[in-house]
Amino acid sequence: MTVNKKDVLLSLRDLEISFGEGKNKFVAVQDVNFDIYRGETFSLVGESGSGKTTIGRAILGINPTSNGTITFNGTQINKKLSHHQEQDVSRKIQMIFQDPSASLNERATIDYIISEGLYNFNLFDSEEDRLQKVTQIIEEVGLLPEHLYRYPHEFSGGQRQRIGIARALIMQPELVVADEPISALDVSIRAQVLNLLKKFQRESNLTYLFIAHDLSVVHFISDRIAVIRNGRILELAETEELFNNPLHPYTQALLSAVPIPDPKLAREKKLLVYDPKMHDYSVDKPSFVEVKPGHFIYANAPEEEHYRQLLDEQAQGVN
């Protein structure tokens, strides 16, 4: 896929998100820097509690940020916006939720759920126009128009998630934050949902921020991947680069946990365990550095040296 690297859609700079105040203050996310380019799929991977969902929600304005900026289409959005700007941003950034049974209003028909955004921004000319739009999107996600007058609990998990996708995409967003959209689904229908997301990306040049907790899922769909742990981004690279040259020990540990669908190979695989105590950051403070074009890593000076060396060795090895 060709991605225009110049065209930055979303940009996070020195982002810090904290909860509580004073003694109870808990910093969930700190020093987060990355750009998402228009039309790409950017994945944020980390274990639960790493702050990945918090970042996703901050982009949507659900979690307030305590420091840093979030810039969307060149406008800072994590501050008080004018009513017009706010409407514009909330239409253009949409979210797909993890749990399709919890994120749908059980007391509303599918018709209302999908139309909710249309009503909020008056995105239709007439009742027929709205119905036509809703019917079109529901067919696009592979459901039937007759489903419009049913309630969420009558659907299966996969169907519900497609309703969630339909409700986000009917808004014709530019950025979709997909928060573990397939982790609550049966393995058998995960591919179906991922393919659907891919299809929409192809058709309308969508940008995805894909949040996941294991690398195997994102390998298939992402252009670039950021690995996050304890609220910090540890490594960021293009997908192939990250899978071929994982530098950070944590990334290596995550990769070692990716299941291999071949029992023979799987038996030989060594599971790596990451211990954060291995870094000695007491004297030399780490920072987020670019060790190779497009490949960033959180390291201090000696580590950076070590990583560059590894990359050189690898490059020579290939040659």
Next chain:
Amino acid sequence: MKKYIWGRIFRSLISIFLVTTLTYIVIYSMVPRRDVFKSDTMVSKLRSDPDKLSDYENNAFAKMNYIEYYDTKSLVAKVKKDSPEVTAAVNATNEKAIKQWAAKHNFAVKQFKQSKRYYVTRELPLYERLGRFYGNLIQWDNPWAVHDKNNPNMKRYLKFTNDKLVGFALVGSGTKYRYQIYFNSSFPYIHQNFLKFNLGTSYPTYAGLPVSSVIGGRQGRAEVTQYTYPDGSKRNTADNVYLRSYQPKNRQDKTEFARYGDDYTSTEQVLSDPSMIGTSFKAGIFALIITYLISIPMAILMARYKGGWVDKLGTGIVTVLIAVPSLAFIYAFRYLFTTWFGVPDSFPTLGATAFSSWVGPTLVLAGLSVSGLVIWFRRYMIDQQSSDYVKFAKAKGLNDGEIYRKHIFKNASIPIVQGIPGSIIGLIGGATMTETIFAMPGMGKMLPDAIITHNNPIVIGLVFIFTTISVFSILLGDLLMTAVDPRIKLSASGDD
């Protein structure tokens, strides 16, 4: 935690203040003031003498702090300070002087219908009335409280001595009451006279009596006790010697003075029955205990045999108890108690001294709050039964009895304590109906009585007392909660 408790006490006081003030404002500004004479027999007696009637009415309004009022005599005395030549006679010069004085002090000059003599009134604005109410609310007795022109060399002291009449006591001189702190055999054994609440003057029922003694003073017949007086004489008397208060020299009785050996010869009688507040308190406490004695075992049985006939029967009873209006409930149970136990259906039939008088009202009062508590305890028990620790205990092989004894009962103290404030508030509400129907002379019956007779000062006084009780029972309930369950932290900022 300490800071939190002080904060809570402060807020509770604010609550009491706000509710009392609001009630005061609402009642004194919205109930027509003439209504107080609706059930006053004096008014119809005085109808033939309009002068006396207006004097009587103005005095009544003045007592209730509606107006400030000077009749002719005290008016002349006041005006004399400005213009010494003024007299009570009706003529132009006097009128001029009085009008001058009145204009200066914001009074309105009026004339009696028949005699045409002058009197003045001044409407007290609401804030001034409120100021007087709160200004006089708390009365501290102290050695400089009494000033008697005829007794200039009065000793002023407070000392702890073994008094000849009452035994060890904190004795005061110059104070309003002789015994500031004293001990005797009646509950709670230690008593005080230095702090009194002044809630105004009752009118038109119990006319002229302080509201606090209408509500807090004993009732019934006089009771005679034998005392040995300081002069050595032994006498049977109904006088309450513990409440001896200062009697001005010019009104003192020589023999009384000789008997007591000091100026504190003014006494009230000892009466046989508890006060209104005491009556309600007694019935309330026993009702609370009975409520818990009934509802806890009932809830435990229902929870333990959940879905069984015990549970179904219990739920049915509770549902009916909740749905049936209290009035019907009280009448039905009064009828049942009277026919089953033969207890009187009215409190005054045998009076406060008979135990059987108390049975009916106390049981009814308890019955009224049983249903609410049973639902609450049952829910709690069922939640406990399905909680993980009980499942774990079952998995360990403990039988139901052991689980109940060792685990669930321990945790049950929490809802029991939690239910107390609610029960107390419920008892206050229930007492109004129960006491009225049983004609029981308590605060609950006094409220509708005071309302029907337009006794505004008593209504305010009762609202003040009821609010204070409920506010502090909620506070007490919360503090008890932290005592039984240390995990509960009140100071955490809860749900927001």
Next chain:
Amino acid sequence: MAKKNAAVAAEAIKPKAVAKDEDFVLVSLDKKATEIIDTPKYSYWKSVWKTFFANPVTIFMLVLMIIILLMSYIQPMFSGYSLLDVKGVNDFGARYNWPSAKYWFGTDADGKSLFDAVWAGAKTSISIGVIASVIVTVVGVIVGAFWGVSKKIDRIMLEIYNVISNVPMTLIVIVLSYTFGNGFWNLIFAMTVTSWLGTAYFIRVQVMIMRDREYNIASRTLGTPTRRMIFRNILPYLTSVIVTQVSQLLPSFISIEVFLSFLGVGLSSNVPSLGRLISQYSPYMTSYPYLFWLPVLVLALITVSLYIVGQNLADASDPRTHM
């Protein structure tokens, strides 16, 4: 007999012939067909009624409630009962008749039919209960909903609530109805002016539980304004909670009206109500017990049927009972 049946069954499942490959026809996969939902369309209210009418006790109470309501609102139109009517006071034949075929509930000292009196009184008592419940519920639910979602409102309302909730409700109502004087609407005002706070607080807590659920966050990301969130997302979930509230409020307001009228505070003296009847006839408890107990019985039937119907409707409106 049993053996024969078993033999027939065995015969039925025995394959007639072995299937071969050519017996099967390849059918193209219709993706759409897999999406079809076969279950009949779910309708919330239909399910509510179905669950509601499944319980015979409920139906009995509902019938009782309807009979009482019809009697209370239709019977007084024909009886022309007036509290001040003393026509029969000198007619000794009309006075103190025990319940009979002619006078179903008997007659009182003025020769008035108790049957007429009870329904005229019930009409007033039920009307007051219903109107007060509607006011308190509507105001309480709307205020409570906004209270639950707005932190700013929460701070102010919590202080007001803390002051008012400390005071026993009966005390407030008695004092207020005394202050505003007697009359139908005065009484309703006194009963509702502070009671909505209790309902509002209860709804606030429920809303707070709901407001941070995932589906509400989803609505927020779709830019749904607070007002639509309350009416479309939160309140529909609270139907059963609200019905429970109403079913508790209704009997309690009737009960309060009865008590106030019993005390002589509240309604004006020419308005019949159950409370007034009970108060008026309480001296006859031993001499003419029907005069006292029949109004009490009707009162109890009214509140019990309303309460039980309400509670069961609340249970039925909880979709967890529909499965």
